[in-house]
Amino acid sequence: MGKIKMALKRFSDPKLAEALLTDIAKKSRQIDPIRIMEVCGTHTMEIGRLGLRPLLPGNIQLISGPGCPVCVTPGAIIDTAAQLALQPNVTILTFGDMIRVPGGQTSLQKSMAGGGRVRIVTSPLQGNALAEKNPAMRYVFIAVGFETTIPVVARSLTIALEKGQDNLFFILAHRLVPPVLDALIADPELKVHAFMLPGHVSAVIGEKAYQPLIDAGLPSAITGFEPLDILLGIHAIVDMKARGETALKNMYPRAVKPDGNPMALALIGAVFEPIDAALRGIGVISSAGLKFRNAFSAFDAATTFGLDIAQDKMPVGCSCGSVLRGLITPDRCPLFDKQCSPETPVGPCMVSSEGSCAAYYRFERR
């Protein structure tokens, strides 16, 4: 077995898992009931895949948050892209899990069935390659994702600028985690005592970005994605609570450095600047989005194609907004497991590979 594989296998070790769960249970008896928000959609899925929730003591509740980039992409952007896909000489490039997400009116999948040109990519850099290979085609990449994804999109843009690629464009739908966290802790309806923070976003932005959480008295843990990483994150939070400590603990030091990834941050800063932006189901959050700096404005699909991205409307009865804000669990949505299921999704949270409702439907129904 390779060295990396062997090292990683320890993070699935059942004995270590049992030891951590036992200590979490022991420490949980010393604290009041605690609601921990796990912000990141991948954490929600992993927690589900591990069957973790029922293993935790009754006074520890894990609440899913808005860290699903596909879920928080305004539906109007999907509708706009679906329309654009039908135009001559335009191919939409997208990550795979956007394909089935329902927009306000339609979806990329429906557009494809109607003849729309949509192609799944695993990296925006494939867009650079395609644009070079087929100069007569105009490629439009739907740029969604938090800080985990933004650096590689920025790189794709600097390459496009270097090469003078005039047939590659971007619909910007990126969102930033720290402003979203600011909005969450300012929300009077949200009662959360601690945060499990996204490991790979943190690998980019580092530790300092989370200072507002400490200032607000919320102990938090930067957490990775292997089974033991998640237990270590919960354990760190429960341990801090038991000792009355409010701090930020980096429980993913093998990937996250205090300063994050300076090169990635510099790249983001060179291409983009922050802008107020809407999160689907939540509303506009200050500085939560990105727009192009002037040098890159030629790659903006919105101006090039005269895109008019409409105001968002959630489908009637869909409670994705409340789920994303951590106010209700998915099973409390009136449509859950009735009109809304992975086969017939009403809202984005049910169809995204990181959606809270999808995770609940797959793993938490008992």
Place this chain on the structure above:
Amino acid sequence: MSNSAISISHGSGKELLALLNEIIHPILTLSHSGPHEDAAVFLPPPGRLGFTTDAFVVNPLEFPGGDIGKLAVCGTVNDLACMGAMPLQLAVALVLEEGLKVDVLKRILTSLRNAADACGITIGCGDTKVVERGRADGIYITTSGIGTVRDGINLSSGNAAVGDSVIVSGDIGRHGVAIMASRGNLGFTSQVVSDCAALNNLIDALLDAVPETKTIRDATRGGVAAVLNEIGLDSGVTFKVRNCDIPVADATQGACDYLGMEPIQVANEGRFVAVVPESKAALAVKTLNNLELGKEARIIGTAHQAGRFPLLMETDIGGTRPVEVPPGQLLPRIC
């Protein structure tokens, strides 16, 4: 026949005869030295017969570990074997797309022939059609198979009972990953090779040692998850499998991690799930481990009283969660 590619005129008349006599029949060794007959006639051995059919539309036609020809034989032979039917006769219907390269056709037919020889099935009859460009994606193959069912064997998806053991015949998830790799969907080169193989000898050995076997199912589309969900529903039990016991090769697991898929939900073409009485499970696994194709066979779980879901998984940290049949569009045109 001098053409390097199939043309629409190969679908009938003299050109069809040339295609059959010069290419297809010699490779499939269908002898036409006597009169031209419309059907194969034979005397079957005594006992029950098994009968099955399968269409193959896999894309791409050739992939690491096999091709559509090998798949067309193994798929049908495996369906027969899973009912305890040892292969007798195979019918092969070909739909060729205009433009298919003759070299590709020859390779596929040779592969089909070799697979048939390896598992001892006779190609008794066949048919060939040609359709216009764009109507058949290279080649579609349909095979139908007849086999003789072993005496005293009554396998059925409805036979599983509480307490029975679940066995998987080898490491899982390879075919689906191999197909995705060869479609260029992975974004990196992968070592994963399809597990495409005929299971009749392996199943024969299992049934010799454990005639009490309840059911055997080949885990094709939807993988082990789809099959266990079906057996669970058909038999009225809930299977609980342990993630740590499921054999998965490192390269397969790596590709699945990258794609966000679970090996238990990925298609196989040379693996089966068997449900046996608990007292026979160790013997069943030992029997399988003695053969090359079954060397990774393992007990992966147990049948319990039926709950809300037909299939549950015990996770690495001791949790339990359902494993559903994967959504259909996960991997289209897999077989």
